[in-house]
Amino acid sequence: MSYIERQLIDIVGSEHVSSDLADLVPYERDDQFALVPPHRPDFVVKPSTRDEVQAIIRLANRYRIPVVPLAAGINRKGLCIPTEAGILLDLRRMNRILEVNEEMMTATIEPGVTFGQLVQEVSKTNLRVITPWAPSTVSVLANYMLRGIYGPATRYGTDHLITIEVILPNGDILQTGSAATPKGMPYCGIVNGPDLCKLFQANPGNLGVLTKGTLRLYPKPEVIKPLMTSHPNYEAMVEPAIKMTKQNLVAACWTMMFSRSALKTLTEGSILENFVDLLEGDFYTMWLYVEGDRGQAEADEKAVRKLVEGAGGTVLPIPHETEEEMIKDHVWGRTTVRGWKKGSLYGCSFYGVMKHAPKYYEATYKISLKYGFDEFHYEAVPVAPFHGQLAYNDPCILWDSGNPSEVKRIRKLHKELMKALLDVGIYGWFRPFPGVVDAAMLGKYGELWREIKRLIDPNNIMNPGKPPL
Amino acid sequence: MKLEEYLGELYHCFHCHLCSMSNWHRLDAWVPICPSFARFCFESFLASGRIEITRAIIEKEIDKPTSRLLESIFSCTGCGACYEQCKGLTGFKANHVELFEELKAKLVELGWGPLTKHAEFSRSIRENYNPYKEPHEKRAAWLKKDVPKKAETIYFVGCTSSYRTHKIAEATVDALEIAGINFRIMHPDEWCCGSPLLRTGQRKMVKDLVRHNVDAIKASGARRVVFSCAGCYRTFKKDYPAVLGQELGFDVLHTTEYFSQLIEEGKLKLKNIVSGVITYHDPCHLGRGVGLYEPPRKLLTSMVGNKFVEMKRNRGDAWCCGAGSGVKSAFPDFAVWAALERLKEAKAIGASILSSSCPFCKHNFMDALKQAPAELKTLKIRDISELVAEGAK
Numbered sequence: 001m002s003y004i005e006r007q008l009i010d011i012v013g014s015e016h017v018s019s020d021l022a023d024l025v026p027y028e029r030d031d032q033f034a035l036v037p038p039h040r041p042d043f044v045v046k047p048s049t050r051d052e053v054q055a056i057i058r059l060a061n062r063y064r065i066p067v068v069p070l071a072a073g074i075n076r077k078g079l080c081i082p083t084e085a086g087i088l089l090d091l092r093r094m095n096r097i098l099e100v101n102e103e104m105m106t107a108t109i110e111p112g113v114t115f116g117q118l119v120q121e122v123s124k125t126n127l128r129v130i131t132p133w134a135p136s137t138v139s140v141l142a143n144y145m146l147r148g149i150y151g152p153a154t155r156y157g158t159d160h161l162i163t164i165e166v167i168l169p170n171g172d173i174l175q176t177g178s179a180a181t182p183k184g185m186p187y188c189g190i191v192n193g194p195d196l197c198k199l200f201q202a203n204p205g206n207l208g209v210l211t212k213g214t215l216r217l218y219p220k221p222e223v224i225k226p227l228m229t230s231h232p233n234y235e236a237m238v239e240p241a242i243k244m245t246k247q248n249l250v251a252a253c254w255t256m257m258f259s260r261s262a263l264k265t266l267t268e269g270s271i272l273e274n275f276v277d278l279l280e281g282d283f284y285t286m287w288l289y290v291e292g293d294r295g296q297a298e299a300d301e302k303a304v305r306k307l308v309e310g311a312g313g314t315v316l317p318i319p320h321e322t323e324e325e326m327i328k329d330h331v332w333g334r335t336t337v338r339g340w341k342k343g344s345l346y347g348c349s350f351y352g353v354m355k356h357a358p359k360y361y362e363a364t365y366k367i368s369l370k371y372g373f374d375e376f377h378y379e380a381v382p383v384a385p386f387h388g389q390l391a392y393n394d395p396c397i398l399w400d401s402g403n404p405s406e407v408k409r410i411r412k413l414h415k416e417l418m419k420a421l422l423d424v425g426i427y428g429w430f431r432p433f434p435g436v437v438d439a440a441m442l443g444k445y446g447e448l449w450r451e452i453k454r455l456i457d458p459n460n461i462m463n464p465g466k467p468p469l
Numbered sequence: 470m471k472l473e474e475y476l477g478e479l480y481h482c483f484h485c486h487l488c489s490m491s492n493w494h495r496l497d498a499w500v501p502i503c504p505s506f507a508r509f510c511f512e513s514f515l516a517s518g519r520i521e522i523t524r525a526i527i528e529k530e531i532d533k534p535t536s537r538l539l540e541s542i543f544s545c546t547g548c549g550a551c552y553e554q555c556k557g558l559t560g561f562k563a564n565h566v567e568l569f570e571e572l573k574a575k576l577v578e579l580g581w582g583p584l585t586k587h588a589e590f591s592r593s594i595r596e597n598y599n600p601y602k603e604p605h606e607k608r609a610a611w612l613k614k615d616v617p618k619k620a621e622t623i624y625f626v627g628c629t630s631s632y633r634t635h636k637i638a639e640a641t642v643d644a645l646e647i648a649g650i651n652f653r654i655m656h657p658d659e660w661c662c663g664s665p666l667l668r669t670g671q672r673k674m675v676k677d678l679v680r681h682n683v684d685a686i687k688a689s690g691a692r693r694v695v696f697s698c699a700g701c702y703r704t705f706k707k708d709y710p711a712v713l714g715q716e717l718g719f720d721v722l723h724t725t726e727y728f729s730q731l732i733e734e735g736k737l738k739l740k741n742i743v744s745g746v747i748t749y750h751d752p753c754h755l756g757r758g759v760g761l762y763e764p765p766r767k768l769l770t771s772m773v774g775n776k777f778v779e780m781k782r783n784r785g786d787a788w789c790c791g792a793g794s795g796v797k798s799a800f801p802d803f804a805v806w807a808a809l810e811r812l813k814e815a816k817a818i819g820a821s822i823l824s825s826s827c828p829f830c831k832h833n834f835m836d837a838l839k840q841a842p843a844e845l846k847t848l849k850i851r852d853i854s855e856l857v858a859e860g861a862k
Binding site: 018020021022023025026027028029030031033044046072073074075090092093114116117119120135136137269325328329332334335337338340341342343344345400401402403 | 481486492511513521535537541
């Protein structure tokens with residue numbers, strides 16, 4: 001046993017440290033292994049308190065050992081694949097909900113708390129958690145730190161964190177916002193200077209380890225009603241989507257395209273499978289959510305229907321079961337993993353301009369077909385605040401990651417697809433994914449981003465090899 | 470399917486961890502479902518971690534065993550809860566139970582397994598035809614009455630009821646007698662069904678056990694075999710045809726199915742002998758294993774009406790008792806911990822009786838009860854056969 005392992009055991013106890021291959025292998029790869037090569041950590045360490053995290057970080061900093069924090073155990077797109085081995089800091093044991101404050105409309109939680117756990121706790125109040133279209137097994141804080149896309153509630157934007165507590169790479173503890181004041185109240189992001197919480201957001205765990213966060217909760221609406229529409233092509237969805245977003249009629253508005261073959265795979269075994277057989281070509285649809293008190297929801301629905309029908313679209317009848325499932329997934333994501341039904345899901349998500357969605361879609365679909373992937377899906381979603389027509393976009397390909405020839409093709413496609421999107425013009429990539437974000441292309445902004453990383457983490461121990469470096 | 474043939478499929482697990490939690494859409498609750506992950510909390514003790522380990526073994530990235538590796542693989546109770554959550558929802562199409570059984574067999578084939586405790590019961594099965602190191606001639610020592618030597622129906626008692634939970638065997642015999650069923654038991658021709666070996670990757674001897682039991686049943690002229698053990702039942706129903714490559718040629722029924730039939734035919738009439746609230750634990754072999762969920766509930770409801778109350782985790786979302794796949798012998802503390810979790814769940818809904826339909830579940834619950842805190846000790850553990858026998862008297 002190495003000296004470092006003995007030290008780690010002293011900090012968290014032998015049952016929470018492992019350097020055994022069997023414990024390391026599960027962390028070496030995620031489903032994006034085609035784009036981010038697998039790499040094993042040297043140790044898995046599972047702290048349960050802030051003090052333990054602090055002691056681990058001090059040890060790592062002293063001996064220049066890389067640390068990759070992983071909140072609730074779910075890795076995405078290589079963010080937590082160690083580039084240089086080191087310590088995989090699994091924070092799942094830090095799963096305490098420290099406070100749900102109805103008066104302040106906030107919750108204060110640890111990083112291992114999942115959406116499922118928090119939704120259950122908050123359901124005892126009249127408040128709600130804004131949840132992503134991701135399985136409820138994901139970490140709330142990791143998702144909020146990386147800025148998710150909050151499926152049926154994009155009206156509420158992407159920023160739900162107020163203050164955070166971070167163990168910096170030298171072991172110091174930083175409180176952001178009003179949590180930094182002598183009273184230590186965590187309910188306000190504003191203090192006397194810049195909002196440092198935002199400095200740490202959208203960084204891939206490379207400036208420190210989050211040990212606590214306070215987030216916004218929202219009033220529970222009386223009614224949530226999903227609507228589904230169909231349209232003749234992508235372009236036909238964009239104008240009504242922009243209008244209903246600007247008029248604040250919908251809590252979310254997903255414009256989507258499914259190729260016929262993608263839809264066939266996604267609906268396999270469900271009651272919708274037969275419906276796909278009737279389709280003549282690709283399917284263009286909007287998933288819309290109206291919500292509020294009953295009167296407001298009904299008025300909004302009426303206005304939405306008028307906009308859809310005025311643009312040549314059709315509002316589809318939704319079977320009660322499907323509606324129930326959509327609402328369940330609104331608050332408690334589970335079925336969102338269906339995108340992986342072919343075996344893997346390639347995505348290259350980004351922020352762009354809503355009116356350009358047809359251009360992004362056409363460019364990426366063409367490339368997908370060029371590489372022989374006809375199971376294609378595209379989605380563009382207006383996000384609040386809608387200034388600049390801010391829209392989350394995601395070209396998705398259902399593919400088979402167990403097929404080596406498809407792995408090779410996806411690698412080639414990825415580069416071409418990113419270039420095509422940059423040529424059309426995007427605001428930025430969705431998250432700081434390795435193999436996607438290149439800080440060198442961002443001029444002075446990229447330089448400063450790197451400088452900030454060097455300033456806070458001079459020994460580069462925190463998740464090295466990830467953007468911006 | 471050989472382990473190597475799973476390789477392409479292993480790349481399809483994207484570690485969403487749905488396999489770690491019960492179906493929260495159905496239950497409206499956030500509760501864990503994988504006992505080994507809930508207990509050990511390392512990724513390697515969850516299906517997604519074990520899938521990565523399997524991949525690494527096939528690709529020879531892992532080329533020698535460690536005790537930790539064996540602990541991770543053999544602490545899987547084979548309960549199938551992970552598969553229940555994953556199937557149809559994700560792109561991972563393999564059946565986790567079959568995959569991990571194949572993995573265990575591979576580890577034995579490589580000489581990395583079996584675990585010492587598992588090798589011990591394998592030896593005992595070879596010598597005594599049971600895993601409990603008990604003499605074969607005492608297999609029917611629990612039987613206090615004469616039963617016919619020839620009958621169309623056979624009651625296959627199983628090793629656990631023969632040597633550890635006699636009351637289940639006695640009750641089954643009583644219930645069958647009350648219903649007027651002409652039945653026999655197989656002793657001395659009843660041998661271990663082979664389940665403990667199949668679940669721990671020790672396949673060498675299984676074919677001999679299967680052939681012996683099937684030949685003995687066929688030679689007896691029986692048309693129907695009834696099981697009070699969920700493990701034996703699943704093994705006969707699912708594994709035997711696969712091992713033999715053909716249908717068995719006789720019907721196999723679990724007692725909960727058979728008793729339900731007998732009630733419908735008017736041969737059994739049950740009265741309520743329970744005063745408090747009763748709940749039911751789905752044995753993994755019976756529930757997720759073969760999809761038999763309703764007959765036990767029908768029996769209980771017919772006896773106690775609305776005093777039958779479900780635990781939060783039920784049917785496909787049931788929490789495993791923790792005993793299966795050799796876990797009880799190799800990891801006894803873990804097995805008891807998992808059972809205690811279930812006892813707490815039963816107590817939380819106000820149950821005074823926790824019923825089940827598997828002697829191995831009962832055996833493990835009884836062991837847990839011995840170590841349980843005072844507030845759980847009032848809970849009674851009863852097999853449905855016992856309740857039926859009492860209710861039918």
